[in-house]
Amino acid sequence: MKDFRKEKINYNYKKILRFFGYGILSVFGIVFLTGVLNIIFLISATVVYVNTDSSYIQGGKVMEALTPTESGYELDGEVAEKFERQDQWAMLLDQTGQVIWSIRKPEELEDRYTLSDVARMSKWYLKGYPVQIRAWDDRIMIVGMQKEMMWKYNIEFSISWMDYVKRTFWVFFFINFVWIVVLAFIFTRRFTKKRERARIEWIAGISHDIRTPLSMVMGYSDTLEQSEELPEEVRQQAAVIRHQSMVMKELIFDLNLTSQLEYSMQALRKEAVRPAEVVRSVAVSFLNDALSAMLEIDVEIDESGEQAVVKADRQLLVRAFRNLINNSVKHGGQTEAVKIKISLRKEKHNCYIRFQDNGVGYSEVVLQRLRSRTREGAAENIRGLEIVRKIILAHGGTIRFGNCEEGGGYCVIALRARGT
Amino acid sequence: MNLHDCKILLVDDEKALREMVCGFLQRAGFHEVTMAGNCKEAEEVFSDTEPHLILLDVMLPDGDGFSLLKRLRKISEVPVIFLSARDEDESRLRGLGLGADDYITKPFLAEELILRVTAVLKRVYHVKAIREEEIIALGKCLVDMGSGVVRWDSVVSEAVGREREITLTAKEYAILQKLAQERGRIVTIDALCDAVWREENYGYENTLVVHIRRLREKIEEDPSHPQYLLTVRGLGYRLV
Numbered sequence: 279m280k281d282f283r284k285e286k287i288n289y290n291y292k293k294i295l296r297f298f299g300y301g302i303l304s305v306f307g308i309v310f311l312t313g314v315l316n317i318i319f320l321i322s323a324t325v326v327y328v329n330t331d332s333s334y335i336q337g338g339k340v341m342e343a344l345t346p347t348e349s350g351y352e353l354d355g356e357v358a359e360k361f362e363r364q365d366q367w368a369m370l371l372d373q374t375g376q377v378i379w380s381i382r383k384p385e386e387l388e389d390r391y392t393l394s395d396v397a398r399m400s401k402w403y404l405k406g407y408p409v410q411i412r413a414w415d416d417r418i419m420i421v422g423m424q425k426e427m428m429w430k431y432n433i434e435f436s437i438s439w440m441d442y443v444k445r446t447f448w449v450f451f452f453i454n455f456v457w458i459v460v461l462a463f464i465f466t467r468r469f470t471k472k473r474e475r476a477r478i479e480w481i482a483g484i485s486h487d488i489r490t491p492l493s494m495v496m497g498y499s500d501t502l503e504q505s506e507e508l509p510e511e512v513r514q515q516a517a518v519i520r521h522q523s524m525v526m527k528e529l530i531f532d533l534n535l536t537s538q539l540e541y542s543m544q545a546l547r548k549e550a551v552r553p554a555e556v557v558r559s560v561a562v563s564f565l566n567d568a569l570s571a572m573l574e575i576d577v578e579i580d581e582s583g584e585q586a587v588v589k590a591d592r593q594l595l596v597r598a599f600r601n602l603i604n605n606s607v608k609h610g611g612q613t614e615a616v617k618i619k620i621s622l623r624k625e626k627h628n629c630y631i632r633f634q635d636n637g638v639g640y641s642e643v644v645l646q647r648l649r650s651r652t653r654e655g656a657a658e659n660i661r662g663l664e665i666v667r668k669i670i671l672a673h674g675g676t677i678r679f680g681n682c683e684e685g686g687g688y689c690v691i692a693l694r695a696r697g698t
Numbered sequence: 699m700n701l702h703d704c705k706i707l708l709v710d711d712e713k714a715l716r717e718m719v720c721g722f723l724q725r726a727g728f729h730e731v732t733m734a735g736n737c738k739e740a741e742e743v744f745s746d747t748e749p750h751l752i753l754l755d756v757m758l759p760d761g762d763g764f765s766l767l768k769r770l771r772k773i774s775e776v777p778v779i780f781l782s783a784r785d786e787d788e789s790r791l792r793g794l795g796l797g798a799d800d801y802i803t804k805p806f807l808a809e810e811l812i813l814r815v816t817a818v819l820k821r822v823y824h825v826k827a828i829r830e831e832e833i834i835a836l837g838k839c840l841v842d843m844g845s846g847v848v849r850w851d852s853v854v855s856e857a858v859g860r861e862r863e864i865t866l867t868a869k870e871y872a873i874l875q876k877l878a879q880e881r882g883r884i885v886t887i888d889a890l891c892d893a894v895w896r897e898e899n900y901g902y903e904n905t906l907v908v909h910i911r912r913l914r915e916k917i918e919e920d921p922s923h924p925q926y927l928l929t930v931r932g933l934g935y936r937l938v
Contacts, residue, residue: 482784485784487783489805490783492804494718495805497718497719500809534785558886559886562885562930562934565884565933575933577931584903
């Protein structure tokens with residue numbers, strides 16, 4: 279049972295990968311690239327801005343450039359020139375709020391300020407002039423600009439709020455990320471779905487178009503084969519044509535079915551099916567067929583298996599079981615009758631159907647290929663068995679092929695039983 | 699009415715295929731076959747000839763066979779067998795519940811086509827051929843399927859101490875009828891239950907065994923060693 283589970287997991291993993299493949303990879307790429315681009319843009323924009331605009335005069339600089347003299351203060355020539363150039367102004371207040379020094383101070387401004395004036399301008403504007411305030415010993419340096427030159431806004435947050443933001447930031451980030459991923463995924467999925475659909479329809483169209491001409495090949499070769507006026511040799515040749523056209527019919531059916539199962543687009547017509555009934559009817563149809571004279575089918579269904587019900591597409595199950603029996607018939611019975619043993623039982627939530635034959639068993643190459651999903655290797659034609667596997671997997675079941683110690687090959691199918 | 703007197707209307711847009719199928723039908727003895735290449739023509743021919751059966755292609759140049767059948771169903775209960783080139787059509791057909799009588803996927807063999815046509819005609823019109831099976835011979839006894847009575851040879855009936863005429867119950871009759879229809883072939887337990895109890899037939903397997911035993915007591919010389927009604931272990935029963 280271990281191998282069983284492994285194969286299922288392996289398959290699911292690959293299915294998920296295929297399902298997400300295009301979507302996830304491209305989304306990761308897009309998100310990553312967008313992030314990197316944003317960071318680069320932000321850094322370069324800041325650098326460019328800082329370099330060209332060397333920014334406004336800072337209070338600290340003015341204070342450094344200001345030297346007290348007997349009559350008041352004297353500003354360094356270079357800084358004074360900068361005030362001129364940048365159309366800025368400054369003033370120095372003493373403890374009482376009296377202006378004791380100023381440069382280019384707009385006329386509408388007063389010469390004396392109260393504490394409340396200072397408090398107000400420290401946050402907002404001084405009569406519409408944006409100002410920066412800096413305390414210097416017991417004096418206050420105010421550096422201002424012309425109106426409309428600077429946008430000021432005070433922000434303050436409680437520490438608990440900041441903590442909260444810090445904590446929730448990742449959640450926000452994650453939600454954003456997921457949202458982008460989902461969005462991109464939906465788009466890519468839609469695109470691939472459309473493409474898959476087109477492919478399936480193309481194959482369905484071809485198989486449809488082949489059927490009508492093939493009907494005539496089959497019909498007339500059959501007529502020729504049965505025509506008694508024709509020489510035996512010609513009738514033999516007609517028989518070959520008819521037989522080969524039937525092979526082609528099977529091929530077309532398989533091609534269509536494979537393409538639909540491959541892309542999981544086949545709308546499985548699931549209904550409540552009793553595997554016991556399906557197994558019996560398939561076995562009987564082989565036994566009733568005159569061609570299967572060299573065939574023995576032993577069906578063993580215990581009470582649990584008799585009662586088992588699965589949700590499945592009956593036609594596809596019939597197809598799968600027929601393929602398995604066909605395979606045993608094809609690869610055995612050269613020297614003795616083909617003996618096939620089919621057993622059915624239910625255990626816990628699964629319904630196990632086991633097919634065993636007395637043939638040569640499966641070669642290592644075939645087993646390898648049936649386990650992996652690769653198409654390389656395997657000289658033998660195992661299309662029929664691959665379809666069996668696809669059908670079972672499409673039903674959410676598992677399938678395992680192997681060889682018996684006493685010779686012959688076996689295949690165990692597990693399907694989820696209903697209503698347990 | 700004779701089976702071969704039944705009129706058949708064949709609707710397919712492919713002329714070559716039409717001719718081939720027409721040839722099959724004529725060789726099988728159906729001498730009244732009419733043909734149409736599209737829906738419009740089919741409806742015209744239908745009202746002119748009033749066929750007993752229609753072979754209808756699903757894809758036609760001026761519409762699909764399903765909608766044609768819907769229109770025909772409003773005026774007639776004529777049996778219809780679909781000819782289709784798509785596997786998917788079968789599920790569509792089942793989903794639509796149009797009341798088509800059978801379904802053949804292209805490509806098909808002449809034998810298959812004739813078999814299905816004959817089966818549908820027999821079922822719908824109860825034409826001859828069924829009568830041949832009305833008396834089933836099982837060694838020393840004869841079963842009259844008309845009255846459901848088993849008639850034993852007088853010598854045997856005395857030897858094994860059995861009445862000369864035994865009447866079958868309805869269930870026994872249904873079982874025997876199903877087996878006789880498929881005489882020589884294995885019939886699964888499920889198919890038998892289906893024939894006897896119709897729907898909701900699950901769970902009758904054990905009851906079936908009881909009915910089979912009673913049936914054997916009526917038709918077999920030695921019921922514990924049956925010669926005619928044989929058990930195929932694990933699968934079903936067979937009437938030889």
